[in-house]
Each structure stands twice: as C-alpha cells, then as structure tokens.
Amino acid sequence: MATIGFETHDHHACVSDTMAKAEQRCAALDLRLTPVRRRVLELLLAEHRAHGAYDILAHLAAEGLGTQPPVAYRALDFLVKAGCAHRIEALNAYIACAHLGQDHTPAFLICRSCQSVAESDTTLTDGRLGKAARAAGFQIEHTVVEAQGLCPACQPQDTL
Amino acid sequence: MATIGFETHDHHACVSDTMAKAEQRCAALDLRLTPVRRRVLELLLAEHRAHGAYDILAHLAAEGLGTQPPVAYRALDFLVKAGCAHRIEALNAYIACAHLGQDHTPAFLICRSCQSVAESDTTLTDGRLGKAARAAGFQIEHTVVEAQGLCPACQPQDTL
DNA sequence: GTATCAAGCGTTATATTATTACATTTCGGA
DNA sequence: TCCGAAATGTAATAATATAACGCTTGATAC
Ligand SMILES: [Zn+2]
Ligand SMILES: [Zn+2]
Ligand SMILES: [Zn+2]
Ligand SMILES: [Zn+2]
Numbered sequence: 406m407a408t409i410g411f412e413t414h415d416h417h418a419c420v421s422d423t424m425a426k427a428e429q430r431c432a433a434l435d436l437r438l439t440p441v442r443r444r445v446l447e448l449l450l451a452e453h454r455a456h457g458a459y460d461i462l463a464h465l466a467a468e469g470l471g472t473q474p475p476v477a478y479r480a481l482d483f484l485v486k487a488g489c490a491h492r493i494e495a496l497n498a499y500i501a502c503a504h505l506g507q508d509h510t511p512a513f514l515i516c517r518s519c520q521s522v523a524e525s526d527t528t529l530t531d532g533r534l535g536k537a538a539r540a541a542g543f544q545i546e547h548t549v550v551e552a553q554g555l556c557p558a559c560q561p562q563d564t565l
Numbered sequence: 566m567a568t569i570g571f572e573t574h575d576h577h578a579c580v581s582d583t584m585a586k587a588e589q590r591c592a593a594l595d596l597r598l599t600p601v602r603r604r605v606l607e608l609l610l611a612e613h614r615a616h617g618a619y620d621i622l623a624h625l626a627a628e629g630l631g632t633q634p635p636v637a638y639r640a641l642d643f644l645v646k647a648g649c650a651h652r653i654e655a656l657n658a659y660i661a662c663a664h665l666g667q668d669h670t671p672a673f674l675i676c677r678s679c680q681s682v683a684e685s686d687t688t689l690t691d692g693r694l695g696k697a698a699r700a701a702g703f704q705i706e707h708t709v710v711e712a713q714g715l716c717p718a719c720q721p722q723d724t725l
Numbered sequence: 726g727t728a729t730c731a732a733g734c735g736t737t738a739t740a741t742t743a744t745t746a747c748a749t750t751t752c753g754g755a
Numbered sequence: 756t757c758c759g760a761a762a763t764g765t766a767a768t769a770a771t772a773t774a775a776c777g778c779t780t781g782a783t784a785c
Contacts, residue, residue: 408697408700408701408703411701411702411703437732437733437781439733439734441733441734457770457771458770458771458772459770459771471734471735472735472736473735473736473737474771474772474773475734475735475736475772475773475774476734476735476736478771478772478773479733479734483733494654494655494709494711495654495709497657497742497770497771497772512693512694512697514697514698514701514703514705516703517706523701523703525693525694525697525700525701532692532693532694532695532696533672533685533692533693533694533710534672534685534692534693534710534712535692536692537568537672537674537685537712538674538712538714540568540685541568541571541674541683541685541716541717542571542716542717542720543568543571543674543676543683543712543714543715543716543717544714544715544720545674545712545713545714546677546713546714546715547712547713547714548710548711548712548713549654549655549709549710549711549712549713550693550694550708550709550710550711551654551708551709551710552694552697552698552703552705552707552708552709553705553706553707553708553709554698554703554704554705554706554707555703555704555706556701556702556703557701557702557703560702560704597752597761597762599762599763601762601763617741617742618742618743619741619742631763631764632764632765633764633765633766634742634743634744635743635744635745635763635764635765636763636764636765638742638743638744639762639763657741657742657743657771726785727784727785728783728784728785729782729783729784729785730781730782730783730784731780731781731782731783732779732780732781732782733778733779733780733781734777734778734779734780735776735777735778735779736775736776736777736778737774737775737776738773738774738775739772739773739774739775740771740772740773740774741770741771741772741773742769742770742771742772743768743769743770743771744767744768744769744770745766745767745768745769746765746766746767746768747764747765747766748763748764748765748766749762749763749764749765750761750762750763750764751760751761751762751763752759752760752761752762753758753759753760753761754757754758754759754760755756755757755758755759
C-alpha cells in the first residue's frame with residue numbers, strides 16, 4: 406500500500422513518469438491524448454491536490470486553450486474515463502491518478518488544512534465496503550472512498 | 566453489520582422508530598428539532614434513497630414551509646450535524662440515517678438502477694481506509710465511503 | 726485522392742447545486 | 756421584562772455541471 410502525496414519525493418520525476426505512462430496508456434487503449442487533454446493532465450499533476458473544473462478552465466483560458474466550461478469538463482471526463490485522473494466527490498474536484506498503470510481501486514486522504522490529497526493504492530475492495538456489499542448481495546461497479554482530516558505535516562506537534 | 570435499505574421491512578415502524586430516536590437525540594444534545602427540521606427528516610425518511618436539497622425544498626414549498634434554498638440547506642445541515650442524516654457526496658444529496666442512536670461510521674451502497682440507497686453500519690475505520698491512513702500518519706476526521714452498483718433486486722437474474 | 730463518418734472542438738445557453746448577506750422573529754434565561 | 760443567541764424569511768449571487776448544435780479534423784474505405 407503506497408500513499409503518494411504526503412511524502413516528500415522527486416516531484417519532477419513524478420510528473421514526467423506519469424505523463425509518460427499516460428501516453429503509453431492512451432496509445433495502448435487507442436485513445437487520443439490531444440493537446441488540451443494533455444495540458445489538463447499536466448495542470449492536475451502540478452500539485453498533489455484536487456483541482457476544480459473552473460480552476461483548470463482558468464488556466465486553459467490564460468493559455469488560449471479554451472474559455473467555456475465544456476472545454477474543461479470534456480478533458481476532465483476523458484482523463485477520468487481513461488483512468489488518468491480521478492474525481493474527488495467530497496470536493497467536486499479532480500486529481501491526477503498517482504498509480505497510473507497499476508490496476509487499483511483508489512482511496513483518498515484529504516487534508517483540510519493544506520488541501521493536499523494523497524492517493525492510496527490498495528488493490529481490492531475487501532475492506533468494510535466489500536464486506537458490507539457481499540452481505541447485502543450488492544454488486545459494486547464503482548467505489549468512492551475518501552477520508553478527510555489532517556495530514557502528518559498539519560497535525561499539532563506534541564514534541565516541542 | 567446490518568445493511569438497511571434493500572431488505573423488505575416494516576417501513577412504517579422504521580419511520581416512527583427513527584423519528585422517536587431523533588427526538589430523543591435532539592433532546593439529549595439540547596438541539597431544537599423545529600417544525601421545518603422535523604418535516605425535512607420525515608421527507609428524507611419516506612424512502613430509503615437520497616434526496617436532493619431542491620427536491621426537499623419543493624416539498625417544503627408545496628406545504629408552505631419555505632420557498633428559498635437556505636430553508637432546505639439549513640435544515641439539512643442541521644440534521645447532518647445532529648447525526649440524523651448523512652450527505653451522499655457522490656450524488657450531492659441527502660439521506661436519513663438508518664442507524665440513529667448507534668455510534669457508527671456510515672458506508673453506503675447506491676443502486677444505479679432503482680436509486681435505492683442502503684446504509685451499512687460498521688463501527689470502525691479498520692478497513693482499507695483505516696489502514697492506509699495509519700500507514701500515512703493521516704488523522705481521519707470524517708470518511709466518505711460510497712459504492713455504486715446494482716442492488717440485489719436490480720441484478721440480472723440467472724435463474725429463469 | 727476524395728467521400729464518408731466518427732471523434733473532437735467552439736460556443737451559447739441553461740440547469741443544478743450551494744452560499745452570502747442582512748433584516749426580522751422567536752425563545753430561553755437573567 | 757429585557758437581553759442575546761438561535762432560528763427564520765428573503766433576495767441576490769456564486770459555484771458546479773450539462774444540453775444542444777454546428778464546425779473541424781483525422782482516420783478509413785473506396
Ligand atoms: Zn509528486
Ligand atoms: Zn489512481
Ligand atoms: Zn425503512
Ligand atoms: Zn447513519
């Protein structure tokens with residue numbers, strides 16, 4: 406279980422790795438990573454936090470890539486469907502996938518103080534939700550698992 | 566782990582029990598379950614599915630209890646804070662709590678076909694999310710756990 | 726090559742969800 | 756009975772999201 410987003414890491418590598426994987430993935434699935442879509446993914450990747458559709462749109466507008474909401478929503482929808490990004494329901498916002506290439510069921514840890522978001526990759530739905538679904542005979546198609554709270558850096562320090 | 570919402574049950578009893586528990590709870594916590602708040606809870610309780618704020622508002626308007634959005638949002642916010650209702654983030658909607666009086670961390674099973682929503686009561690965050698949070702040093706304050714899919718009644722039948 | 730068709734994009738308009746702000750009322754406690 | 760906090764009424768607006776429609780592009784078939 407790797408949680409990306411709170412650890413200090415080589416973020417440049419993080420970005421270029423993910424972009425490369427996104428290229429591969431889209432090529433493999435015969436999906437077209439057009440300029441707008443690519444740029445939106447780059448914008449999402451810039452920081453490990455969620456970005457609102459209108460934030461993204463503002464960047465696109467500043468760069469002459471589009472000014473109307475559908476421009477942003479189409480690109481975001483594409484990235485989500487392609488598995489390159491996830492929607493954070495609790496924030497009505499979007500984030501780049503931190504485990505591109507790995508088959509995973511994402512779970513998010515959202516810091517209310519610094520707004521950073523970590524994506525935890527645990528492979529299966531065998532936690533609470535899986536058990537509850539099995540017990541109820543429910544057939545899961547998609548899961549939303551998001552925790553809000555304080556990341557390690559934002560927690561009050563005991564040690565003076 | 567009881568999942569309420571898909572099972573056939575005595576829903577009249579379900580409603581009156583919950584209303585009684587809500588009364589008790591508000592009294593105990595010194596919260597005021599005013600007429601609008603009570604009515605909104607009743608509306609939520611009518612069916613085991615999520616209700617949009619504007620759906621609720623439409624009912625209130627029809628009953629002369631208020632016509633402006635804040636009326637619905639205030640009542641819903643009160644009920645959520647009081648623990649009598651939950652917000653379903655994936656639907657931007659609200660549902661009455663099915664485990665009022667029990668200390669619980671709700672998880673929801675949302676049927677995309679019949680829109681019914683079941684609340685599963687599992688007491689602790691020791692599933693995927695809990696483990697991921699512990700591993701990352703994240704301090705959870707609130708969790709959003711929602712599965713979308715098909716409830717037992719809406720699944721294609723093998724047996725002819 | 727060029728006709729055809731689907732995917733992508735530009736743009737306008739509109740729908741849905743949610744909050745801010747401020748005046749007024751209600752209600753419990755001093 | 757007076758005071759102050761909580762609740763409510765109401766208008767305005769913000770934030771998020773989608774529908775609809777026509778044009779452009781780029782791949783494929785002929
Ligand atoms: Zn990074
Ligand atoms: Zn992911
Ligand atoms: Zn019931
Ligand atoms: Zn509940």
